[in-house]
Amino acid sequence: MASGRRRERALVTGVVQGVGFRPFVYNLARGLGLTGFVTNTAAGVDLAVQGPGPACDEFFQRLRSESPPLAVIHGLERQEEPPAAGESEFSIRASQAGARRTLISPDVAVCEACLAEMLDPGDRRHHYPFINCTHCGPRYTIIQDLPYDRPQTTMSGFEMCPSCRAEYQDPGDRRFHAQPNACPVCGPRLWLSDARGNELEAADPVAAAAAALAQGRVVAVKGLGGFHLAADALSEAAVSSLRGRKHREEKPLAVMVADLEAAQRLAALDPAAAAALCSRERPIVLAPARPGSGLAPSVAPRNRLVGLLLPYTPLHHLLLAAAAELGAWALVMTSGNVSDEPICLGNAEAVCRIGAKAERGAIADLLLLHDRDIHLRSDDSVVRVVGGRLRALRRSRGFVPVPLFLRPELVPDGCPPILAAGAHQKNTLCLLRGREAFLSQHVGDLDDLRTLEFFELTAGHLARILEAEPQVLACDLHPDYLSTRWAQEQGRPLVRVQHHHAHAVAVMAEHGLSGPVLALSLDGTGYGPDRTVWGGEMLAAAAHGYRRLGRLRRFCLPGGEAAVKQPWRVGLALLDEVYGPEEAASLALGLVQRRGETLPLISQMIARRLNTPLTSSLGRLFDGVAALCGLREEVAYDGQAAVELEQAMTMPDEPGYAFALRETDGLIELDWGPLVEAVLADMAAGADCAAVSARFHGGLLAGLAAWAQAGAEFSGLDVACLGGGCLMNACLLAGLPRRLEALGLTVYTPAQVPANDGGLSLGQALAAVAAWGRGLVKEGETVLGPDTLEKPA
Ligand SMILES: [Zn+2]
Ligand SMILES: [Zn+2]
Structure with missing residues (x-):
């Protein structure tokens, strides 16, 4: 030697x-x-x-x-x-057997080396839409079980030809042990079918699909995590026909373009947004739309933002290039489903749900199909740059299943695997294995059977591929969430976590904080332990418990859920609360005049508390203000009134409408009463929605800051966490931290994990870990709250 x-x-x-x-x-x-x-x-x-x-x-x-x-x-x-x-x-050396703690890669965009080969006429994979290598291609969506080897993926039916096998076995090759490795000789095949699923004669299915798109037709495209519905984004006729067939009248649609240059023609992209667009995760990036870009108005009606994404599969690259040759250089690429249903997966399923056999009529004229099955659906991720940082609005394809690595001090040694069931809307699950928190892909709104099945499939899939059988479960406090009921049926110790506490803990998890912190949960709606609807909450929060310090002044939601879809109900309820029923009926306000007939009925519902829960929801206050200023009285999708209210202004006008602070029931209340009177005075003076919105946002920023300051002084806490769905509002997310920092607070906001209910499962999981570490988890159910907050470590 x-x-x-x-x-x-x-x-x-x-x-x-x-x-x-x-x-x-x-x-x-x-x-x-x-x-x-x-x-x-x-x-x-x-x-x-x-x-x-x-x-x-x-x-x-x-x-x-x-x-x-x-x-x-x-x-x-x-x-x-x-x-x-x-x-x-x-x-x-050969892999050693035994229980492995593997981490599976997410599905990522095709790499430059593969793209170059695909475009090389001399390459054996020239124009082959399933080209991939060790550095790119499908992973999470094709894995059925461990170990991650070809027989355990949806590639198991394809036997490698000698050339592919040689690459696969050569340690010096870019395709050494690339499980989905394939070529035109041995791998998956692409074809075009009519809406009934009959294969059409086409020498080049991609060229035929591109020609159909350029003629204004709708083509379903089988992708990585499910089907997309594609249409020419520059053609108003094509986009509005897609909207009509999909029964999605208002919600913005994502647009795919070939490259960054094309994206710049459609939207103003700052460097961070451009980098996100080109990242290998290839999320949808929301950015300000450029007026006059040629994009069909129906892509994002009444919306200043447009959601863009670049091709991420080889098939996307081929299709975008072929369509651009025919003038269709921007394609709508929206999830292949009817509104509110989960995205389609299999070929036969697609024909039944978006093809000719669909119940409410075909959405797609043609389907671009292939025979590489998708085991697990995974929607596109959505991000936006706010306050100089990239924010996940939906964390799904491209990111999942890369875990968040939690700080060691947040997870006690010996902690068993914990599964959190998440929220009801925008559901995700979270499986905690040691210090790794695995957030699932976007599951969706759990109010139809298909979505619930997908939820269960995802729960089983995570446990299987991570080889971690959950011993403790966590869920929301809401008794009627399907996720709660599912968790209760599993026969494991269950930790119930209040919705807004979980929002706060999700932010703490992301930033490695164990608390206690001053948490502002600025949100739509969540179940409160007092059985009212919470949503504008200030908490003293640790992971294992919380105490409520303050809330938004409460108001009525006449009709309960109906008030969420019909902001005019909230507007009338605010007037009833401030002015009383008689005076409210005589107000010279457009909303009152338009809804005059229903006002007595609403007042009665409120007086008798008939199907009229009390709420402290900040999200619903946005709705109410949107209704008062005549901007939006009914919504077609979740959050629409708040989105349009924010977009109605260019800059918050400060100081804006005054909020008041008052003490009620031992809580610091943020009182919107003065604001309602000021809105009415402005409307009487002829102000437009833009002015009302600017003053509302300016006043809200100042009001929230004063509220937080009072909470900080009362509690002695000087670290603040901001969470909840209202932080989808860029004005709040960018503006509030600055104001709180000026008051001497250290402020944390969500970035990697969505501020909305998509991040809730992470908060539930970490809350359950902290409860476990303090010996609070027993057989049956444990509810976290003020009592558990007192429990020392
Ligand atoms: Zn590659
Ligand atoms: Zn081959």
């Missing part, structure tokens, strides 16, 4: 399996003249290198800096060992 030789052993953890990590290690070690081995084990990638000290050091430095694109190194423990005698080469 030569002198000066060193042998180092290392365990690498993170996303290091199924991403080309072992061949990377192999090539790196051999290139540096090192001997040793690399292997997959239960704990991660185990490796040893032996050779001159400086070469070993260079190896470990480059291990981090040059690791494959999909690898995420989370831990790297180095240990010196006695050199092994007689070792003459570096080898990849």
Whole structure:
């Protein structure tokens, strides 16, 4: 053995399996003249290198800096060992059996190397829409079980041809152990079918689909995590026909363009937004639309923002290029479903649900199909840059299942796997395994059977691919959420977490805080332990419990759920509360005049509290103001009134409408009473919605800041967490932290995890962990609140 030789052993953890990590290690070690081995084990990638000290050091430095694109190194423990005698080469050893703690890569966009091959007429995969390699392509959506090997994926039916197999077996090849590796000879096939599912004769199905799109037809395109419905985004006729067939009259539709240059023609993209658009996660990026870009008005009616995304599958690249040749350089790409249903998955299912066999008539004229099955649906992710930071509005395809790594002090040793069932709307689940929090893809609104089935499939899938059987469950306090009922049926200890407490804990989890913090949960609606509808809450919150410090002044929701769809009910309820029924009926306000007939009925409902819950919801206050100023009295989708109210203004007008602070029931109340009177005075003076909105937003920022200051002084807390669906409002999300920081508070806001109900499961999971760590979790149910907050660690 030569002198000066060193042998180092290392365990690498993170996303290091199924991403080309072992061949990377192999090539790196051999290139540096090192001997040793690399292997997959239960704990991660185990490796040893032996050779001159400086070469070993260079190896470990480059291990981090040059690791494959999909690898995420989370831990790297180095240990010196006695050199092994007689070792003459570096080898990849067979994987060791046993329970593994693998991390599966998400589905990511096709890489540059594959794209170049696909466009090379001399390449054997020229124009092949399923080209992929170790650094790109489908993962999460095709894996059925572990270990992540081809037989356990939806590629199991395709046997590799000799050329593909040679690549697969060659450690020096970019496709070494690329499980979905395929080519035109041996892999999946693309075809075009009519709406009934009959294959159409087409030499080039992509060109035929592009021609149909350019003629204004709707084409269903099978993608990575489900079907898209595509239409020419520059043609008003095509887009409005798609909207009509999809029964989605108002909600904005996402638009795919070939590249960043085309995206810049449609929207003003700052560098952060442009980077997000081009990232390998390929989310939908919301950005200000450029007026006069040629985009059909029906893409995003009454909306200043447009949601853009770039191609992420090889098929998208081919289709966008072919359509652009025919003038259709921007395509609507919206999820392939009827409104509110989960996105379609299988070919036969697509024909039944969006093709000719659909109950309410075909949505798609043609279907671009293939025979690589999608095991698990995964919708497109949505992000937006607010306050200089990228914010996830929906965290799904491209991000899932990369976990959030929680700070060690947040998760006690020996904590069992915990599954949180999430919210009712925008549902996601969260499986906690040790310090890794795995948020699921977007499941959707749990009010139809299909979505519930998808929820259950996802729960089982997470447990299976992460090899973590949940021992404790967490869910919302709402007794009627299907997620709550499902959690109750599982026969495990269950931790019930109040909705707005969970919003706060989600933010704490993201930023590694254990609390207590001053939490502002600015939200639509959630179940309160006093059985009223909460939604504008100030809490002293730790992960394991909370105390309510303040709330928005309460008002009535006449008709309950109906008031959510019909903001005019909220507007009238605010007037009734401020002026009383008689005076309210005589107000010279457009809303009162238009709804004059129903006002006595609403007043009676309020007086007798008939189907009229009390609420402190800030989201509903936005709705009420939108109705008072005549902007929107009914909504077609969740949050529409608030979105349009925000977009009605350019800048918040400060100081704006005054809010008052008062003490009620031992709580610091933010009182909107003065605001209602001021809105009416402005309307009487002829103000328009833009002015009302600007003063509302300006007043709200100042009001929330004063409210938080009072809460901070009362509680002595100086760290604030902002969460809840109202932070979808960019004016609040960008403006409120600045104001609170000026008051001396340290402020945390959601970024990686959605502020809305899509992030709720993370908060529930961490709350359950903290409860477990304090011995609060017993058989049956544990409700977290003021009592559990007192429990010391
Ligand atoms: Zn590739
Ligand atoms: Zn092949």
